[in-house]
Amino acid sequence: MATRIIGLLLSLSIATLAFGHDVDVVVVDKGGHPVADVAVYALRLNGKNESPAPTAVATMDQVDRQFVPHLLIVQTGTPVEFPNSDTVAHHVYSFSHPNKFMLPMYKGKQYPPVIFQHSGVVSLGCNIHDHMLGYILVVDSADFTMTDENGHAILSLNNPAEYAVKIWSPRIRDKEKFLTRSLASTTRQDAEVVFSLAKRLNPTHDQQAGGASWSDY
Amino acid sequence: MVRLLILSVAMPLAFAARMAAATDAPNRYQLNAGVDLSYVATSGYDSWTQGFVGKLLYDGNTDGVKISQAFIDASFQLTDTLKAHAVIDAYDDDLGAIAGFTQAYVEWRPVPRSKNRYRLKVGAFYPHLSLENVSPGWDSPYTINYSAINTWVAEELRTVGAELSVSRRPEMFGGTQTFSLQGAVFVGNDPTGSLLAWKGWSAHNRQTRFGDKLPLPPLPVLEPGELLDEQNPYVQPFREIDGRAGYYVGGEWQLNQQLLIRAMHYDNRADPTAFEDGQYAWNTKFNHVAAQIALPGEWSLLFQWMTGSTVMGQVVDGAHIVDTEFDSKYLMLTRTFDRHRVSLRNDKFEMTQNDDTEDDNNPENGYVWTLAYFYDWSDKLSFGAESMVIKTHRCGWEYYDIDETRREKQLQLSVRLRFGR
Numbered sequence: 001m002a003t004r005i006i007g008l009l010l011s012l013s014i015a016t017l018a019f020g021h022d023v024d025v026v027v028v029d030k031g032g033h034p035v036a037d038v039a040v041y042a043l044r045l046n047g048k049n050e051s052p053a054p055t056a057v058a059t060m061d062q063v064d065r066q067f068v069p070h071l072l073i074v075q076t077g078t079p080v081e082f083p084n085s086d087t088v089a090h091h092v093y094s095f096s097h098p099n100k101f102m103l104p105m106y107k108g109k110q111y112p113p114v115i116f117q118h119s120g121v122v123s124l125g126c127n128i129h130d131h132m133l134g135y136i137l138v139v140d141s142a143d144f145t146m147t148d149e150n151g152h153a154i155l156s157l158n159n160p161a162e163y164a165v166k167i168w169s170p171r172i173r174d175k176e177k178f179l180t181r182s183l184a185s186t187t188r189q190d191a192e193v194v195f196s197l198a199k200r201l202n203p204t205h206d207q208q209a210g211g212a213s214w215s216d217y
Numbered sequence: 218m219v220r221l222l223i224l225s226v227a228m229p230l231a232f233a234a235r236m237a238a239a240t241d242a243p244n245r246y247q248l249n250a251g252v253d254l255s256y257v258a259t260s261g262y263d264s265w266t267q268g269f270v271g272k273l274l275y276d277g278n279t280d281g282v283k284i285s286q287a288f289i290d291a292s293f294q295l296t297d298t299l300k301a302h303a304v305i306d307a308y309d310d311d312l313g314a315i316a317g318f319t320q321a322y323v324e325w326r327p328v329p330r331s332k333n334r335y336r337l338k339v340g341a342f343y344p345h346l347s348l349e350n351v352s353p354g355w356d357s358p359y360t361i362n363y364s365a366i367n368t369w370v371a372e373e374l375r376t377v378g379a380e381l382s383v384s385r386r387p388e389m390f391g392g393t394q395t396f397s398l399q400g401a402v403f404v405g406n407d408p409t410g411s412l413l414a415w416k417g418w419s420a421h422n423r424q425t426r427f428g429d430k431l432p433l434p435p436l437p438v439l440e441p442g443e444l445l446d447e448q449n450p451y452v453q454p455f456r457e458i459d460g461r462a463g464y465y466v467g468g469e470w471q472l473n474q475q476l477l478i479r480a481m482h483y484d485n486r487a488d489p490t491a492f493e494d495g496q497y498a499w500n501t502k503f504n505h506v507a508a509q510i511a512l513p514g515e516w517s518l519l520f521q522w523m524t525g526s527t528v529m530g531q532v533v534d535g536a537h538i539v540d541t542e543f544d545s546k547y548l549m550l551t552r553t554f555d556r557h558r559v560s561l562r563n564d565k566f567e568m569t570q571n572d573d574t575e576d577d578n579n580p581e582n583g584y585v586w587t588l589a590y591f592y593d594w595s596d597k598l599s600f601g602a603e604s605m606v607i608k609t610h611r612c613g614w615e616y617y618d619i620d621e622t623r624r625e626k627q628l629q630l631s632v633r634l635r636f637g638r
Contacts, residue, residue: 087638089244091297093328102328104297107244123388127298127328131395133387170388202393203473211553212509212517213351213358214474 034151051142067134079113249353261625317426378403410527449495
């Protein structure tokens with residue numbers, strides 16, 4: 001029993017070493033309100049992606065003629081599957097260079113996952129349902145997460161001072177240079193990074209409003 | 218030309234039927250069907266559908282329980298980017314066969330290679346105009362009977378031709394805005410305007426099928442020996458008379474699901490002196506604007522305004538033999554809560570006349586109030602109740618020794634069945 005506890009404590013401390021320190025990222029809008037569903041990721045200042053290659057499959061579902069989630073963040077090289085949970089067929093595509101792809105006319109899980117080899121924003125559409133819009137943000141890092149409803153996200157970094165933190169969301173209109181924060185001068189082990197956005201946010205996509213129908217049959 | 222176009226649609230449809238046997242066919246077709254069973258009680262003049270002047274679809278002679286709507290709306294993906302779409306409506310009346318096509322077209326939807334999306338429709342279809350008719354079968358989710366504008370569109374407007382639409386993908390604007398432009402070239406639609414000028418505005422949900430003959434009121438000017446006695450007692454609005462193509466151009470801007478603004482200019486470019494097989498060509502032009510606004514709560518406001526002119530015949534004393542201007546607008550407030558929907562609509566309509574032709578007095582003005590309620594029992598079954606009042610002042614009604622001002626009323630209770638996959 002005692003050996004087990006010691007073993008557990010030991011593995012926990014190794015885990016702490018391995019996962020390093022928490023960087024608390026906060027995103028607030030012009031009015032100081034938290035912004036949820038913002039992609040947050042850390043890139044090494046030396047430009048190298050030293051993260052292990054991704055193995056797990058990520059999922060971009062289609063439910064009620066919407067992409068779910070609206071924004072998915074993955075590491076470069078991640079296989080992403082696009083199951084169709086609707087009863088109608090979808091025809092998912094992206095023209096975002098160089099991650100173009102197309103999955104014609106399918107229901108359920110008809111296609112093998114798509115592997116995104118290049119970093120960047122992949123905007124998704126459905127050629128049957130023009131109003132459908134979704135995003136995959138492909139980043140050269142395994143250190144990523146999304147802000148929660150309180151606008152908070154925690155990144156666990158081994159040595160924060162070696163990283164820059166970046167954020168992205170289709171709702172954010174601020175220039176890219178304001179969405180990057182270097183942690184090089186971080187002296188404390190645990191850091192807090194606050195992004196106060198200067199520009200008003202775009203509304204959330206397909207916010208159902210009013211009692212009328214918004215798409216032709 | 219019309220036959221060629223219909224053939225060009227019919228052939229892919231036949232191909233579609235064959236393809237339906239293919240293994241992935243279930244992914245490729247979409248089928249919606251609807252049947253409405255209604256109890257109708259009206260008070261008003263005998264209906265225009267009976268060859269008189271009443272603005273409603275029904276009258277005292279036809280009150281009671283009836284099948285008030287029946288349609289099949291089917292589409293099939295011929296290829297990944299080519300879709301065939303057909304809508305068949307059935308009516309138990311004397312205006313045509315029991316069933317017929319209201320729309321039949323092929324749509325090409327190439328996968329976008331850039332932020333521009335192109336869509337091309339070829340065949341017979343409605344111009345992109347109505348804000349109300351957004352359900353399968355071009356039906357309205359808001360009211361049983363349509364606004365005056367869209368009732369006229371259902372009666373006399375159909376594009377038999379090609380429409381190209383270009384839209385910007387919404388991520389250009391952070392996923393919030395969509396722009397699109399449409400342009401169409403069409404044949405047919407030459408007699409369009411006959412029914413509007415001679416009968417006036419209406420409010421109902423009957424969609425003219427290809428082949429239907431819509432009765433005209435017994436105007437003195439159409440009687441034997443009178444000026445326009447060569448006109449058949451009916452109009453076939455989708456026919457080509459003069460061999461000249463018409464066009465429309467339009468645009469739309471949508472801000473999220475908050476605000477939509479739509480505009481169109483339409484001109485059938487018909488030669489108003491052309492005549493064939495008992496049908497005159499009418500030069501019908503209009504401008505149309507529409508807006509849909511989401512209000513706080515589950516409320517929405519819909520607005521459409523159409524203003525234009527329709528003329529027929531030689532120019533005599535500075536005006537065509539029949540020279541009318543038309544104008545209609547409506548404002549509708551609609552709200553859903555849970556499985557309920559309530560809609561209140563007010564239409565205003567007007568027709569003015571520039572000609573002095575005797576026995577052909579067409580000016581009118583009036584309004585419609587429509588209050589509708591729907592309850593969705595399930596996806597397949599809903600119940601509707603609608604009360605409608607149309608007040609019209611039309612001088613031409615003096616020809617029939619009836620009041621020139623009349624308030625026509627209709628109560629309709631409906632059981633609506635919808636099937637879809």
